[in-house]
Amino acid sequence: xxxxxxxxxxxxxxxxxxxxxxxxxxxxVPFAGWEMPLQYRGIVEEHLAVRRRVGVFxxxxxxxxxxxxxxxxxxxxxxxxxxxLAMEPETGHYSVxxxxxxxxxxxxxxxxxxxxxxxxxGNAARREVDLEALRAAVRSGDDVELDDRTxxxxxxxxxxxxxxxxxxxxxxxxxxxxxxxxxxxEVALVGYKALVSRTGYTGEDxxxxxxxxxxxxEVWDRLLSGGAEPCGLGARDTLRLEAALALYGNDIxxxxxxxxxxxxxxxxxxxxxxxxxxxxxxxRKAAGRTRxxxxxxxxxxxxxxxxxxxxxxxxxxxxxxxxxxxxxxLETSIGMGYLPVxxxxxxxxxxxxxxxRRERAEVVRRPFYRRAAGSS
Numbered sequence: 001x002x003x004x005x006x007x008x009x010x011x012x013x014x015x016x017x018x019x020x021x022x023x024x025x026x027x028x029v030p031f032a033g034w035e036m037p038l039q040y041r042g043i044v045e046e047h048l049a050v051r052r053r054v055g056v057f058x059x060x061x062x063x064x065x066x067x068x069x070x071x072x073x074x075x076x077x078x079x080x081x082x083x084x085l086a087m088e089p090e091t092g093h094y095s096v097x098x099x100x101x102x103x104x105x106x107x108x109x110x111x112x113x114x115x116x117x118x119x120x121x122g123n124a125a126r127r128e129v130d131l132e133a134l135r136a137a138v139r140s141g142d143d144v145e146l147d148d149r150t151x152x153x154x155x156x157x158x159x160x161x162x163x164x165x166x167x168x169x170x171x172x173x174x175x176x177x178x179x180x181x182x183x184x185x186e187v188a189l190v191g192y193k194a195l196v197s198r199t200g201y202t203g204e205d206x207x208x209x210x211x212x213x214x215x216x217x218e219v220w221d222r223l224l225s226g227g228a229e230p231c232g233l234g235a236r237d238t239l240r241l242e243a244a245l246a247l248y249g250n251d252i253x254x255x256x257x258x259x260x261x262x263x264x265x266x267x268x269x270x271x272x273x274x275x276x277x278x279x280x281x282x283x284r285k286a287a288g289r290t291r292x293x294x295x296x297x298x299x300x301x302x303x304x305x306x307x308x309x310x311x312x313x314x315x316x317x318x319x320x321x322x323x324x325x326x327x328x329x330l331e332t333s334i335g336m337g338y339l340p341v342x343x344x345x346x347x348x349x350x351x352x353x354x355x356x357r358r359e360r361a362e363v364v365r366r367p368f369y370r371r372a373a374g375s376s
Contacts, residue, residue, distance in 0.1 A: 024040055038234050039233075081281070125249060298359055349362055
């Protein structure tokens with residue numbers, strides 16, 4: 001399965017939309033402890049629907065933690081590398097959480113809902129790790145309430161150039177219009193309070209909704225009636241790969257640090273934040289990178305790149321792909337992988353070994369795909 005970081009042997013959980021997925025003929029697969037739709041009509045069709053029109057994903061498997069109280073922000077700051085205390089209310093920011101050695105435990109997205117109210121969204125396979133990290137960051141006397149609402153809520157991602165107009169018809173154009181990129185707001189949706197953020201994991205303009213699980217099916221039906229294409233995890237993986245967005249368990253994990261992964265921009269060392277792994281990251285930054293996560297594009301259409309394929313330069317192996325797949329927009333294979341810093345520079349010619357055959361390729365600038373400036 002594309003990009004699966006973890007498959008549980010236990011009976012998988014089901015999201016509130018599971019009956020809708022089955023009724024639509026989705027191919028269901030176990031993913032990070034959940035039963036999720038891999039695809040409906042087809043990965044390429046769903047991918048292009050998001051790039052050209054609008055698609056909707058059920059991402060309810062993602063972990064959702066709500067924190068409230070005067071010290072809620074401080075608890076999150078002790079957990080993640082980014083200075084979340086500098087965030088304004090109704091904004092969101094990507095971050096990473098590290099272990100003591102500076103290895104990446106997860107890459108949660110943090111939302112500041114109000115002065116003392118927060119939401120942290122993490123990867124499904126890292127739910128328990130994230131929860132443990134947040135609990136460990138609570139100090140005696142802290143004023144904070146931590147609530148795991150993963151299974152009480154649902155999360156939908158509405159992505160694509162027509163996402164704003166579709167969501168505007170559901171909510172109101174003026175509500176959607178005031179939500180800028182990386183911002184969030186609370187709205188009334190089918191009689192319940194919901195969070196709407198202008199965020200996503202596809203490289204397109206789009207929104208993510210967090211709402212009561214009880215109304216997820218009704219909202220899903222309205223989005224499909226408005227023209228959204230239902231999309232599965234397969235398209236989500238190819239879309240994020242074109243946008244060169246890291247996938248936990250493939251491109252980043254405890255063996256990688258934020259600097260070599262190209263995520264140094266979410267490591268705040270200027271403030272006094274005493275987050276886990278700070279000392280190690282100060283040392284790693286001072287030492288400099290020996291390798292970097294590079295974007296690699298095939299020179300011509302051929303066998304599809306996959307995770308684990310060897311990358312060679314001058315006939316010698318210099319790295320391996322951490323992610324790989326076919327790009328429906330570029331119509332060729334693309335992948336990401338760690339290479340020595342000198343070979344990770346744009347323009348470097350390399351080869352990718354696919355099933356014993358060496359394919360010509362080139363290191364290119366990140367990302368592979370970027371939507372046109374000003375498009376919405």
